[in-house]
Amino acid sequence: MHFFRPLAAIAISLVGGGACIPDVEPNVFVLPRCEQVEPSCGPTAKESCCAESEVVGGQFNRLNDARYPATVADFHLDRFEVTVGRFRQFVAAYPANRPKPGAGAHPLIEGSGWDPEWDAELPAGKDALQASLQCDANFRTWTDEPSSNEAAPINCVSWYLAFAFCAWDEGRLPTEAEWNYAAAGGNQHLAYPWGDEAPSQDLAVYGCETTTTVCPVPRVGSKSPAGDGPSGQADLAGSLFEWVLDYHADLELTGTCNNCAALSDGGFGRGSRGGAFSHTEETLSTTSRIGELPEKSLSFYGLRCARDE
Template sequence: MSTRGQVALPGGRFAMGDPFGEGYVDDGEHPVHEVTLAPFGLDATAVTNAAFATFVKDTGYVTDAERWGSSAVFHLAFHGDRADILTSVEGAGWWLGVRGACWRRPEGPGSSVGDRANHPVVHVSWNDAQAYCAWAGKRLPTEAEWEYAARGGIEGARFPWGDELRPRGRWPLNIWQGRFPTHNTEEDGYLTTAPVKTFRPNGHGLWQMVGNVWEWCADWFSPHTYRESPAADPVGPAEGVSRVMRGGSYLCHDSYCYRYRVAARSSNTPESSSGNLGFRCASSP
């Protein structure tokens, strides 16, 4: 059931974690363990540029990327003067630190979101996502809620639709095709973000839970979480350095980032932002 842009989920019991042994050891996708969740609501889509613009207009909020003066942009998507490139990320040269990159200018000073109202907002930190959720009277989902929702009612599958990446030869998600990070064939139609309702929703009526943009969750991250968390309504560690991100993004490719599986986990520091990182909101009954 959908209410005001959210889907009401009944909660219940599910197996959380990677049953295929395909995850990265340091990500802590094991052991598979049983989790029971209370009912909750989750936005049918990631928060869009249009929705975030309304929030900013209403509150005057300034994002972390805007306050810091720069954010991370994928090198093939950059638009602007080369003088605006401040640095590249060591060990991940496809990421550029770009002066002026933010949610309004996602590829750098030469870009805008003017024709992308229905694309997911990006360059939002965990702090920014928290602020939006508070304004909207919602909250970020826990990691367990996110995985339960992403599975779409299909127990133990790799993806929201089953185990096969391309059923009937079609791309059901926005990820990287070709040779990463230099050549994207764009077989799914997109180099960067796609509109939030581009691909079919999962069995719960939730759109693009994998691919397109990473989504912040409420929890602190630890690779040991699954060995220590309670079985009922887990909320993650009491403290940490980075926050959980889920779902992968348009940059994921199995040659280096096989994290567009529903069990996959990643993390980043709460003030971090990039051109492939967004969020969606949850709520309690």
Template sequence: MQIAASAVTMWTGACLVIGGCTAIVGVDKPYHLADGAGGGSGGGGGAETCTPEEVRCAQNRPQTCDEGGAWQDEPECPAEVPLCDDGRCIVPRSCAKMDAICGPRGDEGCCGSLVVPGGTFDRGDAEPRLATVSDLRLDRFEVTVGRFRAFLSEYPASWPAVGAGAHPKIPDSGWRAAWDANLPVDRAALSASLHCEDPYFSWTDEVGEHELLPAACVSWYVAFAFCAWDGGRLPTAAERRYAAAGGDEQRTYPWSSPESAPEPDESYAVYGCGLDGSCEIADLQPGGSRSPRGDGRWGHADLGGNVWEWVLDSFAADDPIACDDCAVLTPDTNHMIWGGGWRSGKETLLTSAFQERPPNGHFAGAGLRCARAR
């Protein structure tokens, strides 16, 4: 499989589908909108009037109506409760029944979502290829077995609605009706799909010792569906690489700084167990086990190592000269995974490294992390 020093092709301002954009058409079965999916009643203040003490969400920020009938912004939702729903900040639904058990000390919420300030960075090698991303939130940890169990418990009611999980600045980037056929038909089928590459899968059919391990063996379609259900979306390749590279710091590894790029070792990332043929599921570690030493610029854990992560984009060979909030969306082609994994070599930990995979594939070394609106 290919590992490249430049990421996927991205075009400015819209989704690109080679041969023309594909419309989202047709609804041939009931679709289930996720309650608490963020955004609430939407809207952005201005001269719009309201009833005093009324509340809503605007751009994932709570707003209240003052005595004069005008909308007023409340403080931004913090990392621990990063979603605005019905005028209040809440945890994503995958953590609604979970205690703060994640992180290196076991005292952090598993759904903590940290702000990645937008900006521009260079994805080029021989020539500059600048990509700009807007502010976003990116989950601090990869999605765990415990979080995925909440999704499975509601399945198939947790199927996404048409248009769910869209990037707010990329048209037609939400769920498409044509993708329904790529989801497991019921809960039993979904559970069975998580037992891939025996004995290396992290999933257990009953609650057990793997709840803090990254969920793996998920296809791109299931990863997309999970993030949409959880009030988020898959990050684009540009966003994922930008977060790992520390934006304009252009980090070689997520833990690097502009002044130095320490070579990987087991204190920074979980990787390399399969190189000598002795890999075991015990080599996969709970999310954040190398935090804070291996964290990225903005505090995200495991941007290098543990499991590869699906992104929104399809695979393409070259980057454009410029890219603003964009992604490749090409039907029926391979997609991309980023970040390296527990069974991969140290070269996969580079912030520029990715592999292409079929979106229907299930791999014990590939999981997911969700992005969210700021």
């Protein structure tokens, strides 16, 4: 069961003043765990699946609403959602690569790293991990052996596994404020990552009638560059919902947020953003939020990682 909050109806205000974050071409880095990952992502299937780009920090209004100001420091964010091929390297090293206490922390947020009490929420071994990735017979992207799905986004990943992967990859889950900032273009306060144009199938992967149709989740970046965010991230709207660090709660949406995250359980699960192939266009807005139980493995959930300077 998942939990929606009725926030998509909040009016969008285009706020001037201050410096907007600039367009940044994604910089391709050799990330720590990408030695075996083929460059098969993006619209031509030739880009590095391990690309990331800097998001230049600043001030903005969460949910495009002046009641919720925030400041975000500079950070790096994966250009693509984590692919099956990238996740395969994590599976190969499991369970020796389980997070150590405190791993995957945001350097400016105390208490944001791995809690050893969460160890019990991870699969016991490699076989159990692979079994957990088979959450949906029709829509799972994982295959136990390499296949044509290597550049598809990995799904059926719980919040705990998403956190563990990013920590192993020497990164972390982005905070909800960071994710929102990247998707909305900072103080550009965009309605969608690509701008204010209404969603279409040329811009995002969404709207599959999963009750009657088996819709394969396409290669990451298939709608790039038209659907990219201002800092070069693909699929910030559509494809898969992306786990964020925060609990899904109202607590951190009051007052000023300076590199903040909601670390107290408000009873609505962990947060995620971005919409999915199986959901309607209402979830694609940069003001749309959803919460889900962190132990859930769902075919419409995936991840991307953040890193610090």
